[in-house]
Structures are given as structure tokens and as C-alpha cells.
Amino acid sequence: MQPDNFTNEFFGIGIQNGKTPENLGVLWRSAQNLGASFIFTIGNRYAKQASDTHNAVSAMPYYHYDNFDDFFNHLPKGARIVGVELDERAQPLETFEHPRRCVYLLGAEDHGLTREAIDRSHFLVKFSSTLSLNVAVAGSIVLYDRALAKPRS
Template sequence: MIDNFENEFFGIGIQNGKTPENLGVLWRSAQNMGASFIFTIGNRYAKQASDTHNAVKAMPYFHYDTFEDFFKHLPKGAMLVGVEKTEDAEPLETFKHPKRCVYLLGAEDHGLSKKAIDKSHFLVQFSSELSINVAVAGSIIMYDRGIDKPRFIRAE
């Protein structure tokens, strides 16, 4: 019998993305950095010139109208990692990425919703004086995940 809870995967997406061009850049990075799927909550994806690899056709893309709908459909065994600058967020430099997780980024001008922050299993942030582009933030998170460092292992 195969225990698929041993398999690692991650998905990455944006809640209420503001700039459609950022989605294309994030999707391109997600495809290059090993994401299993991509998603949006609120605003939908539209074909972007910045997604030169057409990642949305090359990997599963999901859209959820609301955060509640998204949260209800998290993959079994996956943990939600909110990317947000808060007092409670763990520094990315020492963060142990879960083996199976979904990274959620917020719009550059509003960040994650309070509900998303409250429901996240982890909140993570990295050092930057000011807010940065959401596609860049997502790329930094995925790059860090790819570094060979210990993973968080959930007790089932």
C-alpha cells in the first residue's frame, strides 16, 4: 500500500489579486519551481503576456469565489501557509516548510484577509522594509522551499 501522505507537494495562489500581470509572473515561477497547482481566490485569472510558458494550461489551475470555498477544498493532509508581514509570522529564514502545503499570498495593497490569517496553520514572512510585488514574494517563498533544509512533519 502506498502512503501518499509521504509524498511532498505544494500549491500557490493569490487572494484578491490586484494586478493581473503579477499572476502571469507568479504562475511562470510556480511552473519552474515545482508547484503542483496554482489558484486564485476572488479575482479570476486571465491570460497574461507575462505567463510566457502558459503555465495555466500546463498545470492544474483552480478558482474559488470565496476564502471559505477555498479552505473547504484544501487537499487532504495539506497545511495552509499564509505569507504576510505580521507580529506572529515566522521568519522565512528559519521556517520549516510543511511537506504538503498550500501557500497563500494576498494582494499587494490589502494583504491577506483576517479570515485567511486566522485560518492559516502557519504565517511566514521574510525581511523587507517595504511591501514587495506579490509575484516576487511568491517566488522567494518557492525558492526557499527548494533549499535543502528540514521540513515540518505533521503528526496525523
């Protein structure tokens, strides 16, 4: 019998320069429910939120990075960055093959990901939406899509 840790699959999700702390709590709750291995912030830190009703931040690993370079230099070996951004180079989420080992990176609602984060992401994804969505909603949609029985790259 092979232990589960030999599947070599993990994923985390985080926000770069999050605008409102309430969104973090909602995203962390979704991350915990949809199987994320860890959560993180870049720039602005997490503060306890009433919207994190499951207290996910204490139930799963949480990492904070001061800036994008700090985050990039501490990526788990073999992890791919999947930036979630309305960008002409982004692949449609509906047909995207999620990497087996990755981190999903979302930007602040008012500015999105930084240019550096976009340029250094291994993949960019977007989904059918004319305008940007609340960051917690967008992240939850990406996590739900990963949970579907789809091929992994």
C-alpha cells in the same frame, strides 16, 4: 523501487483577491519553474497574461475559488495553509520548515491577506523586508526558499 507518488509531498501557491493580472502570470511562471503541484486564485480570476510566457496555467492544475470559505473547504486532505504576510505572529522565512503538504497563500499588494485568511492559516511567514513587495516577487522568494535543501515538517 518505490514510485515518486509515495513521497507524499506536494504544494500549491495562490493569490487572494489579486490586484493586477500581470502578477499572476509572473507568479505562475515561477511556480512552474520551482516545482509547484498546482496554482489557484481566490476572488479575482486568472486571465491569460503575456507575463506567463511558459503558459503555466495550461501546463499545471489551476483552481479558482470564489471566496476564502470555498478555498478552505476544498483544501487537499492534510494540506497546511502557509500565509505570507507582514504580521507580528509570522515566522521568519529564513528559518521556516516548510510543510511537506501545503498551500502558500498570498494577498493583494494593497491589502494583504484578509483577516479571516490570517486567522485560519496554519502558519504565517515573512522575510526580511521593511515594506511589502510585489506579490509575484514575494511568492517567488517563498518558492525558491522551499526549493532549497531545508528540513520539512
